[in-house]
Amino acid sequence: MNTALRISHVGLRGIVGQGLTATHVMEFAAAFGTFLEPGRPVVLGRDPRLSGNMIREGVVASLLACGHDVIDLGIVSTPVVQHAIQRLDAAGGIAISASHNTIDWNALRFFGPSGIYLNTAESGELLDIYHLHRFRFEEWNKLGKLTVSSDAIDAYLDELARVFDLERLRPLRVVVDCCNGTSALILRRMNDRFGCGFILINERVDGRTVAHTPNTSASIVELQLGPLMQPLQADAGFLFDMDADRVALADEQGRGVSEELVLPMLADHLLPQSEGKLIIANLSSTALLEDVAARHGARVLRVPVGRQAAIDALSTYRPEQIALAGEGTGAVMMPQFRFVYDGIASMLAILTMIRDRGQTVSQILAGYPSHHILKAEVPLTSPNIPALLMELQELFPDGTMDRSDGLRISWPDRWFHVRVSQTEPIIRVIAEQRDSEPRELFETLLDRVRSLN
């Protein structure tokens, strides 16, 4: 059970009961209560996992004890929490959600003012307070108060309705796999309020059962939505993780669209209307981004894998300079939405794109150069990763090299990336090539990694 608890810059997560306990939750929330400036409330929301009931109680207790008023939104998506933080001018917030992990996991995710993720300096301070165990508990007459708010989803939808012309999207036939998560609550409400007519599957929200792993990968999309698309004559299919910050897509013929393609599609859609001409993406995501960026006179900034690196990069630019940020997992941040990963907003942007162009999903995708990506995981056994990376580097002296996260070497028509996962004891090997599979390059890399590892 070595993977049951993880405490890092992105927060606290683990398998509830097997690694993640009430004590971890209370101490981490107390650290956050100590970290935040006093005086303004803290917003709280959770995904439907049953363990959220327990974690919610602990988080509320610790925040009240630190003197913060707490506004609990109940079961909502993470983007709704982030939206409410800004709307309510809160000091920050916590989303209780393990997002795309399996149902037995849960996590605390921390946000600062305006609902933005903590940058590395801030999350480092939070971790230090947690490890020091010196919490600022207030005296008996200075404790916070809890209020429960039930209108957060509606307020969030008000904003979506301002940014997107929902009326115009109504003719589209859209099937959504809610993965028994918070997207079900939001989309049902959109159907009620705006007559959206989304067809929902796996929409039961009981926090106990999920129809499948809540992961936004093309293979799950194909399995879940593939058989439904043509019989329902749907224009597009979408699949969300538990807290609706990531999205995956199926085309009108029932084919799962690679999770790598969501970000380039949205870039293609948003760049013409965007003042900013910079896309922030990680080293492992598709080179199609560079192709799309070139069409619109934009450029791509490649950063290490993980949300933290993207956040840190974001914070070094003015918001108006940036068009889009994201990763090849279906997690995309748009400037209109405070640069938070928002799967529902991503879905609405893609639907708008379909309407604007009058094209099907597959027609839109056919307009892009085809890139073929191969991915593998090799168990990590060697302690000497630097030597391994050096060997690989010497093997390919002609490419453009990036050593900011493992090793990425790129050529005009192909690239590869070898890095050690931050979350599991594995080495990830990825290679991509235009027009055809980079089978030979990929095998060479795998051979080398396996023999040197």
Next chain:
Amino acid sequence: MAREHLLKVGVSGVRGVIGGFLTPGLGASFAQAFGTYVGKGRVVIGRDTRTSGPMLTHAVNCGLLAAGCEVIDLGVMPTPTIQMYISHVKARGGIALTASHNPPEYNALKLFNREGLFFNQYERSELLDLFHQSQFTQAGNDEIRTVKQDLTTAPALHIDRVLRHVDADRIRRRRFRVALDGVNGAGSEMSVHFLGNVLQTQLEAISVDPTKVFPRIAEPRPDTLTELAALVRRTGADVGFGQDPDGDRLAVCDETGQVLDNDDVLALAVQRALTHTPGDVVVNLTTSSTIDDIAAQHGRKVYRTPVGEANVVEMMQAVKAAIGGEGSSGGIIYPAVHLCRDSYTAMALLLDLMAETGRTVSELVAGLPRYARLSGKVPFEHGRLGTLMQGLEESFPDAQTNRMDGLKLLWEGRWLHVRSSNTEPLLRLAVEARTAEQAQSLFNDAWQRLTS
């Protein structure tokens, strides 16, 4: 010099000052130990009106849910009401979040078993071991239950139980004028309802706003109930009742504005109980000999226990007592209603006694056997406790001794009791004799020996 015990984790649970001492994490861990001990199932919680109550409620909920328990939260509720509800809903146990009569900066967890009784000494020490071992039940996602609220069932249940053991119509017919000081505690609303609507007294109530802080020292004693006494005099009330924040203790003021000795309140309740209920009497070592005299009048026995409600309750259960209590700290335990200290039962029994006899409170008290009582606190140095007690015992070779809880020395018609406080490095000295002179002389004698 007194080392104040700002946090106490022990066999009676956890109690401490909110802030750096009784932290939410500690509350959750203790609750998780409790949940581990009682097992997955229903656990009832409720709290008094302290400002830290909501915070601590969430902490305790967290620990209980983490242990796989289902929580029924009664919200702000008197402790005896919580206790009765526990057995009514067949829960596995319950926790009251209250530091009872302690100052507002304190809070605590009071622990109850499935019958709604205080944990006995074996249960308490087993739970404490579990807490220290930190080997808690850790429920996984599919075993984690929810917190349900039930704000209405418990008060009705409690009041119904009390009414079964008094002649409510007799009380109603008298239309007593009653003064109440609810200390803005957990009983505030229920007491107003109970006295005003249910027993139809003409109620004059102060400090019955549960959203406000305690307006006086929380422990109901003669010196803390001056406002109640003034209210009684101003309104010409027949009786005044003073509650503590969690509604288990009760002090009583007679129609002249004189606050009774808590021992005398217990004595009146014992009198009332023994005329209606078979069984013996259980009180702690510090409780007045008045009780022995009354019991003797009814041909009943008195059992003495160490100080502490849990000790009294344990003995009461063992001997199937008719009534019990702890004189000095105020509060009576009448098992016919429930085996817990309960101010509502105390109020009802007293009103019923007034209605039955047609006597005023001062007349009822005048009819009690009279003793003079004195008490005081003596600081002691660490390590000197044994020497002090031993010295005291040797200087009174003629006395009968009881070492059950500190040292009690008894003679015909008088006694003294010395025990160390559980919460501070203090010796509590209590003395009782037939006359004030005898009491003062014995008190002075003992005081001198303890301080020299």
